[in-house]
Amino acid sequence: MFELWIALKDIPAEGREFHFTDQSLWTGPMRELGLPVKPGKDFEASMFITPQDDGFLVSGSFSGSVMAACGRCAEEFEIPLSGEFDSFEEPRSKDDDPLDECRIRRAKGVLDLDASGYLWEQFMLALPESPLCAEDCKGLCPKCGVNRNQETCGCVQDTGDPRLAVLRNLKIQ
Numbered sequence: 001m002f003e004l005w006i007a008l009k010d011i012p013a014e015g016r017e018f019h020f021t022d023q024s025l026w027t028g029p030m031r032e033l034g035l036p037v038k039p040g041k042d043f044e045a046s047m048f049i050t051p052q053d054d055g056f057l058v059s060g061s062f063s064g065s066v067m068a069a070c071g072r073c074a075e076e077f078e079i080p081l082s083g084e085f086d087s088f089e090e091p092r093s094k095d096d097d098p099l100d101e102c103r104i105r106r107a108k109g110v111l112d113l114d115a116s117g118y119l120w121e122q123f124m125l126a127l128p129e130s131p132l133c134a135e136d137c138k139g140l141c142p143k144c145g146v147n148r149n150q151e152t153c154g155c156v157q158d159t160g161d162p163r164l165a166v167l168r169n170l171k172i173q
């Protein structure tokens with residue numbers, strides 16, 4: 001996994017802004033996790049980190065896009081993704097559950113923020129679970145397979161048990 005750690009000790013009291021344009025921050029995990037999406041428009045992110053007494057304020061935003069196949073008609077389309085974030089991150093203390101996600105690590109006594117993990121989490125939050133090219137996408141004909149957004153086929157749709165129709169649609173996806 002592509003990793004990017006920010007050394008927190010170098011950040012002045014008034015905070016510092018970071019910009020991320022390296023595409024492997026996004027394309028790396030997309031590939032490694034085998035997500036069914038391809039890179040679209042380049043991603044850009046900015047992050048402002050402000051030291052606090054016992055942690056760090058992390059805020060910023062990101063935007064870009066990915067290409068994915070529609071869950072109904074299988075046509076590839078672009079999904080714009082963007083988001084804003086604002087959170088307080090603190091180093092793990094001895095009492096914390098070691099399984100809890102922590103974005104700050106202490107290595108040789110200095111604190112680093114896992115910027116790549118943080119940004120990837122934002123990406124996953126913005127990504128729709130089952131993307132549709134359009135809210136009213138008509139999908140594929142379960143009989144002949146034409147894309148019913150583009151063509152009207154002559155198939156007679158049997159209106160039998162609607163629960164079976166759901167199963168047929170599932171097979172095609």
Ligand SMILES: [Zn+2]
Binds near residue numbers: 138
């Ligand atoms: Zn569609």
Ligand SMILES: [Zn+2]
Binds near residue numbers: 141144146153154155
């Ligand atoms: Zn048809």
